[in-house]
Amino acid sequence: MIRDRQVLADLKRRNGCEEPMNYPHKDPLLGLDLFFAMGKAMQSGQMLNLNKKLFETYGRTFQFKSWGTNVISTREPRNIQTVLALAFDNFGVEPVKQKESGGSLMAKGIFTADGAIWARSRALIRPTFARPQISSFESLELHVKQLLDCIPRDGTAIDLQPLFKRMFLDTSTEFLFGESVNCLSPETSFRSSQFLESFDTSMHGLAARMQLGKLAFIRGRDTHWKNAVRQVHEFIDSHVERVLRQRKSHDTVDNNNVAGKGQSRRYILLDEMANETQDPMDLRYQLLHVFFPAHDATGIAVSDMLFHLARDPNRWRKLQSETLAVISSGPYSFELLKSMKYMRYVFNERIGLKQPGLRLHPLAGMVRRVCHKDTVLPLGGGVDGKAPIFVKRGTRVVMNIHALHRDQDLWGHDADDFRPERWESARPVWEYLPFSGGPRICPAQQMVFTEAAYIVARMTQEFSTVENVDPEPWTERFRMTVESRNGVKVRMICD
Ligand code: HEM
Helix, strand or coil, rough: HHHHHHHHHHHHHHHHHHHHHCCCCCCCCCHHHHHHHHHHHHHHHHHHHHHHHHHHHHHEEEEEEEEEEEEEEEHHHHHHHHHHHHHHHHHEECCCCCCCCCCHHHHHHHHHHHHHHHHHHHHHHHHHHHCCCCCHHHHHHHHHHHHHHCCEEEEEEEEEHHHHHHHHHHHHHHHHHCCCCCCCCCCCCCCCHHHHHHHHHHHHHHHHHHHHHHHHHHHHHHHHHHHHHHHHHHHHHHHHHHHHHHHHHCCCCCEEEEEEEECCCCCCHHHHHHHCCCCCHHHHHHHHHHHHHCCCHHHHHHHHHHHHHHHCCCHHHHHHHHHHHHCCCCCHHHHHHHHHHHHHHHHHHHHHHCCCCCCCCCCEEEEEHHHHHHCEEEEEEEECCCEEECCCCCCEEEEEEEHHHHCHHHHCCCCCCHHHHHHHHCCCCCCCCCCCCCHCCCCCHHHHHHHHHHHHHHHHCCCCCCCCCECCCCEECCCCCCCECCCCEEECCCC
């Protein structure tokens, strides 16, 4: 023990490590004061601002206690790069000593596992996401048409956010399971709001249990949560059973034939995964992990783009001129969407700077890791934060992507403003991480841009103007993701 302490002291000295700033807890043992302050801020839509203030007060990297565990909070790009990429093997998502993470809802999968289990899950989805033509414009257009049909053309106000979310429930169920729930269709029998509620409840319960750690048994009798989990499982299992049945009877539809010549092939994740494993439980959990971000992440990103464009008629027109000019050169294709520079700027700006990149994991705007092996991070120590810091095994590291994206030292004094033009010259690397970075980077980022750009381009084609009818500023609502608390209330105008 004494020897260990000497080794550590030596390591710190050799690396010139100093202590990071400490949050001045009223409860220095467990840190419950800050924990409850964060809970309150989350309820009132002020969580992102609270975090921003903490960084402004205690520096780019500081430490605090949460339920007695040391947590390092950082928005320092070099520290983030070290955790996510350079010292990838020293950090994980699983607690150091816990055998199971995520309880019965998720089991271990791409979001909750490290090491071999994570690598296998990543390998299972990699081939599908690596395909350049992952989105099929033919099927996307069918869903966009249904969405457009739901938007009034007589100037009646509408909230676009629930529509976009339902549309992505449709597209994601098609991409994941090969069968859309078609909840935007007038003939649908699928009770999307009930299903989404169950999904949210199950995810919330999961997040709460993960936060409680060893105390998770407190919520053991929560039948509401258990019912929600059962419904989510039943939904996914029904698709798994269908596909396995089809495979057995050699009934699987050959998508190459369906698409025909000249059309892009529709990739279905469950079909591709079933080529690798036919274990129904394995498939259930692998799919659940992808369904988690897939069902609403892009819908929220598109909602946020529209939220700002509705408040900025000049930029709407600028984007519209670009899309109309580009589209006139040929039918939609990946290359065409990629060539829309201003679209990319609007997407980057919205998805990165104004909304906490993401989502998932577990609570949006933050990417979390646990230190599995003592590590030195390059910055954050001492009063000026310039010295390296020592991170002991078991310490949690929270990388605050939202605060990183609003750091005025990195993004200028207008870091809080919606200004897509900044991307004409901005070339950030580890300063801009809406999709995270390193080996666990979001595998869907190309698909997300393609689908978001397609929908926004179609909106600019279909409507001459979008008028904001909501006087409120963007306010966050934390679920498992962060979305606009007031939705996106607008009037869509046709000429
Ligand atoms: C606006 C949309 C999205 C954003 C901003 C986003 C962001 C992210 C981020 C930040 C991570 C890394 C988390 C970490 O390092 O712990 C991640 C991981 C992941 N994302 Fe996304 N995502 C989006 C949409 C999607 C979609 C639509 C899918 C699936 C169709 C998806 C699938 C995944 C998966 C499977 C991982 C886990 C990767 C791993 O741990 O190896 N994401 N995403």
